[in-house]
Amino acid sequence: MRKLGDPTPVTADDYIHLGSNTKAMTATLIAILIEEGKLTWNTTLGQALGNYTGNINPQFRNATIYQLATHASGFTEDTTLGDRSFWISLWNMTALPGREQYVQRALASTPANPLGTFEYSNINYVTLGFLIDRLVGPWEDVIKERLWKPLNMTACGFGPVPESSDTSVDNPWAHALNPTNQQIVPVPRSPATDNPPAIAPAGTVHCRPSSYTKFLALHLGGLTQKSTALLKPETFAVLLQGGDDDYVPGGWVKQKQDPRVAGNWWIHSGSNTYNYLTAILAPGRDEAYLSYTNIGTTQAANGTNAVHIEFFDRKLNLNGTNVINASTPINSPTNTTSTPKPNNAVSLLPRSASTATALCMVLLAAVISPSLF
Numbered sequence: 001m002r003k004l005g006d007p008t009p010v011t012a013d014d015y016i017h018l019g020s021n022t023k024a025m026t027a028t029l030i031a032i033l034i035e036e037g038k039l040t041w042n043t044t045l046g047q048a049l050g051n052y053t054g055n056i057n058p059q060f061r062n063a064t065i066y067q068l069a070t071h072a073s074g075f076t077e078d079t080t081l082g083d084r085s086f087w088i089s090l091w092n093m094t095a096l097p098g099r100e101q102y103v104q105r106a107l108a109s110t111p112a113n114p115l116g117t118f119e120y121s122n123i124n125y126v127t128l129g130f131l132i133d134r135l136v137g138p139w140e141d142v143i144k145e146r147l148w149k150p151l152n153m154t155a156c157g158f159g160p161v162p163e164s165s166d167t168s169v170d171n172p173w174a175h176a177l178n179p180t181n182q183q184i185v186p187v188p189r190s191p192a193t194d195n196p197p198a199i200a201p202a203g204t205v206h207c208r209p210s211s212y213t214k215f216l217a218l219h220l221g222g223l224t225q226k227s228t229a230l231l232k233p234e235t236f237a238v239l240l241q242g243g244d245d246d247y248v249p250g251g252w253v254k255q256k257q258d259p260r261v262a263g264n265w266w267i268h269s270g271s272n273t274y275n276y277l278t279a280i281l282a283p284g285r286d287e288a289y290l291s292y293t294n295i296g297t298t299q300a301a302n303g304t305n306a307v308h309i310e311f312f313d314r315k316l317n318l319n320g321t322n323v324i325n326a327s328t329p330i331n332s333p334t335n336t337t338s339t340p341k342p343n344n345a346v347s348l349l350p351r352s353a354s355t356a357t358a359l360c361m362v363l364l365a366a367v368i369s370p371s372l373f
Contacts, residue, residue: 002294003173003186015161015171015206016292017194019270021279022205023125024251025147025215026139027069030128031231031239031250032146034065038135041066041238041249045073045107048131055108059115065131067115068124069249070242074111075123079199081105090196095158096138098198103130118247122202125251129201139201148211150229151218155208158200160193172294174274184295187274194272203270209290216279216288219250223266223283240266252281261285269301276300 002008033039039048045068046061063073080087086105090098106123113119129139136142140158148156161171166188174187187193195204207215221228222236231239239250244264248254252266262284269278273296280289291304 002171003169004175004184005186006169008169010172013208013210015155015157015208016212016277017161017174017206017270017272017275017294018203018212018277019272019275019296020122020203021251021268021270021277022201022203023270024219024268025143025205026125026128026132026201027239027249027251028147028215028218028230029132029139029142030065030069031235033132033135035232035235039065039131041069045127045131049134052134054104057108057111059111060107063115065128066249068128069251070118070247071120071124072116072118073121073124073127074113074115074117075106075119075121075127076109076112077119077121078112079122079195079202081109081123087196090198091191093196093198095140095197095200096133098196099126099130099133099139099200102198103127120247122199125202126199132201143205147215147230151214153207153211153214155211157206158204159191159197159206160189161206163189172275175295176274177295177297184297193274203272213288213290216281216290219252219266220281220283220286220288223281224286269304271296271300276304278304 002010002014030039034041041064043065044061045063045065046056048065049056059074067073076082081102083105090102093101103126106127132139132142136146147153160174163170173189174193175184176187177183178185195202197204218228218230219236219240222231222233223240225233225236228236236250240248240252240254242248242254244254244256246254248266252268255265255267257264261282263282264284266281266283267278269276271277275292275294276296277290277292282288291307293300293303295303
């Protein structure tokens with residue numbers, strides 16, 4: 001269902017919120033700029049910013065593009081930068097000025113970790129978006145023209161999923177947990193049901209599955225060394241490779257080899273606290289998997305995990321194995337253990353979570369192959 005208490009069913013054409021899975025799109029744009037010679041993975045932030053006149057902590061000045069993309073720059077995991085009132089003020093700013101003010105504060109802040117130490121931080125990808133703003137043009141325009149348009153991703157946008165009115169149920173509503181009675185409640189669409197526009201490069205994209213799977217197919221093609229529409233094989237060799245359990249610069253976490261998926265596999269989850277999505281790439285099988293729920297509580301990981309298990313058990317005739325470790329906090333890129341091996345490709349399968357979990361929210365599961373696009 002799209003909204004708790006409303007009978008309108010979810011469809012495969014509904015818009016879904018990607019949350020932090022937006023990061024892989026920002027990383028792809030950075031890779032495009034690297035192919036064009038505007039940057040290298042070893043370019044430091046100080047070099048990339050050129051004539052930037054704001055205050056920059058020396059550690060951040062020396063952080064490389066690669067370190068930003070792999071969350072090793074030293075930025076804090078606190079997306080609010082320790083200033084809740086400033087964070088709230090970002091909802092009153094449009095994307096560009098908000099992002100500039102946000103990154104100015106971040107660059108002048110004290111590092112939370114030494115350079116080269118991993119700590120997952122949205123600030124890294126907002127900063128990469130800021131670089132795109134300065135080098136090419138507004139990140140929002142660049143992603144439309146340089147990524148969505150060539151991949152024919154015609155059904156993507158920014159912020160909460162679209163609705164025709166305040167009361168319409170055109171797409172899945174956001175849901176939250178009422179702290180008073182611990183009941184799940186639908187939340188009307190508003191700017192506050194997503195992160196501020198300034199944070200877009202780290203996590204405010206929404207898409208229809210038909211568009212998002214084209215992006216997944218691009219990265220899956222890169223992993224299987226197929227010819228892709230946007231990037232060279234040697235670019236993908238850097239973008240998506242690293243050690244086991246590493247956060248790679250392409251915005252994914254590379255997982256250990258598993259015979260059930262014929263090799264390594266890549267995963268990332270995203271949540272804006274009102275939605276939760278997990279995508280998995282299994283290049284050894286030339287397939288990818290997608291699950292989504294329109295609630296972002298910690299139980300959302302349980303729901304997406306249940307859908308993967310049910311999908312593998314019932315549709316692919318396999319014994320279910322946990323895909324997500326639900327004890328890992330939302331927005332962590334490493335909430336995984338192992339994934340079952342699919343044995344054939346199927347089309348997108350919309351379903352209600354009531355078949356797999358008590359959440360009773362929207363859930364989708366999919367297997368895709370680049371050959372389908």
